[in-house]
Amino acid sequence: MNTGNTRKYRFETLVVHSGLNPEEWFGSTQPPIFQTASHRFLTAEHLSDVFIGKEKGFIYQRLRNPTTEALENRVAELEGGVGAVATSSGMAAVHNSVAAIVQSGDEIVSGNSLFMSTYLLFSNVMRKFGVRVKFVESTALEEYEKAITPRTKAIFIESIGNPKMDVPDIERLSEIAHRNSIPLIVDNTMATPYLLNPFSLGADIVVHSTTKYLSGHGDALGGMIVDSGNFDWPEEKYPEFEVYKERAGRKAYLDKVWREIHINVGTAQSPFHSYLTMIGIDTLAVRMQRHIENTEKLVEFMIGHRKVRWVNYPGLKESPSYETARKQFRKGFGAMFTFGLGNQRECFDFIRNLQLTYHLANLGDCKTLVIHPYSSQYVSFDTSTRMSLGITPDMIRVSVGIEAVDDIIEDFNQALNKV
Ligand SMILES: Cc1ncc(COP(=O)(O)O)c(C=O)c1O
Incomplete structure (x- = not known):
């Protein structure tokens, strides 16, 4: 979009122009591929300022990368979120989206209509770290309500269950989640922002496997976590969020995903895949x-x-x-x-x-x-x-x-x- 243009465009237009800043890239209509592991700094003062967040900059590909950041901006805009973190795969996004919220002893309530690896991550891997995921019939709203306990930290669903093809009611599930002071996470891979923006129905966090429709050509693996910025992470339930709220305000969740999990687990998306995915997004609609x-x-x-x-x-x-x-x-x-x-x-x-x-x-x-x-x-x-x-x-x-x-x-x- 041209700098200063604040007009609200229809989805078919937004999808072609979202998050693009050609002026920053010598007029290039797609962001260049910044294919570098790290970025050079001329002074120690400068690098230190970037490390402490006093100045914006790129340090190392596992932390942030300009090409991948352009992709994050594009998907955040398409979903109507305050920001996004791109990951190496959809599974990395699913994992990080939950790992940033839970501690050992916590619980998640999840619809049972899930992609295979999500199911295995929830039933086996999370259990190893002391997190219990309770599966309920995806479309049976009363089952979610019954499964929630004071230890429950989030509800997780897929917007269209893969491969059960069932569709949970996001608006009603958001109400249930919020009544219990917990966020609703929606894997929107199958519906895509073309069919649905879960935030407009009250969901708090959206994840994607960008490997699928967003990239569209079956050539680039990737994932995305998008935050609506609307969930306020009440201190009684999420005391460990306080420091992130202070630092990042409405982007507290994304800051936690990024700072605590993403950069330390090493789930960065390759800039080449970010580039390919952006070319795919142009034609999503x-x-x-x-x-x-x-x-x-x-x-x-x-x-x-x-x-x-x-x-x-x-x-x-x-x-x-x-x-x-x-x-x-x-x-x-x-x-x-x-x-x-x-x-x-x-x-x-x-x-x-x-x-x-x-x-x-x-x-x-x-x-x-x-x-x-x-x-x-x-x-x-x-x-x-x-x-x-x-x-x-x-x-x-x-x-x-x-x-x-x-x-x-x-x-x-x-x-x-x-x-
Ligand atoms: C709904 C859904 N979520 C997540 C994933 C995982 O994505 P990836 O293969 O990019 O890790 C898939 C993969 O098929 C999926 O269908």
């Missing part, structure tokens, strides 16, 4: 529009196909999440769905016969992608956990790309007919 249009048409085709036993998409009126999704999302219902065939063998046959669609473990790429989660990402999970996460042997997950939809449909049709 047009990609999402096309992803969603294609998904609606492919879902309609799948429902009518004799080999397909069921289809799960929050945009279907039969979906238990339809009403919440309709209320919550701006322009559609996302670009992922799952469907069922007769059994695992049929799923494998379908995947083997695809000619255009890629079979791989990712989502949010321009290309259409499929995976059989039961036998891949979730293969080491016991059956009852797989069932609670909505992972069944007959299920295929689809991330619909931006190709010509008739080509996607023809590819699915020929593969289904060979099952």
Whole structure:
């Protein structure tokens, strides 16, 4: 955006221009890649001033980097937050977002419809450090309320559960969280800021795997933590926040994420990946529009196909999440769905016969992608956990790309007919 321009733009415009400052980069329309581990200082006084925060500057890539900072500004603006911290992966963002809040002995209440590694981080890794995560049915509001105790420090959900495709009610969950003086953290990877800004519904912290729709090309790993700046971290519950509140005011949480966890664990995003992600963000709105249009048409085709036993998409009126999704999302219902065939063998046959669609473990790429989660990402999970996460042997997950939809449909049709 040009310096001094305070006009409020529509999302499709914002997404192209957010957080960009060409004047700072010799007029370059994208921030350059500052590919350096550290930055030289001519005097010890200068370096010391930057270290103590008297002066702004860049010291070392693990701490801050100008290219990555441009990406942080872009995503913070798209989500309507006061700031953001970019991380090396979505999982680093999920981890840091929680690790900055909890102490040993604390609890988190989380919806049970979660991406595999988030589930394992919460159920295994956090437990090793004395933090208990209580899982509740993601869309059952009363279960969250029941699970909260005086030790609970946050509620965590995904805006569209991966791969259960359920949509928790963010507005109601924010009310529950705030009634209990705790923040609501939303993983907004699947909905993206194109469909939803969780802060506008009362959420306090947003995390992303930028690896998915934000970068959009399946070429750059990354994560992001965005803070609304609205949660006030009451001293009785979060005494360790006091020093950060004093130093950073409304950015206390981000300061804690950054100072306490991010720089010491070493979860910095590489500037090259930040650069690639920003190129992806420029086209987020047009990609999402096309992803969603294609998904609606492919879902309609799948429902009518004799080999397909069921289809799960929050945009279907039969979906238990339809009403919440309709209320919550701006322009559609996302670009992922799952469907069922007769059994695992049929799923494998379908995947083997695809000619255009890629079979791989990712989502949010321009290309259409499929995976059989039961036998891949979730293969080491016991059956009852797989069932609670909505992972069944007959299920295929689809991330619909931006190709010509008739080509996607023809590819699915020929593969289904060979099952
Ligand atoms: C909803 C969600 N959150 C977080 C992650 C983790 O992101 P990353 O692979 O960038 O670490 C994923 C990955 O698939 C995801 O789908």
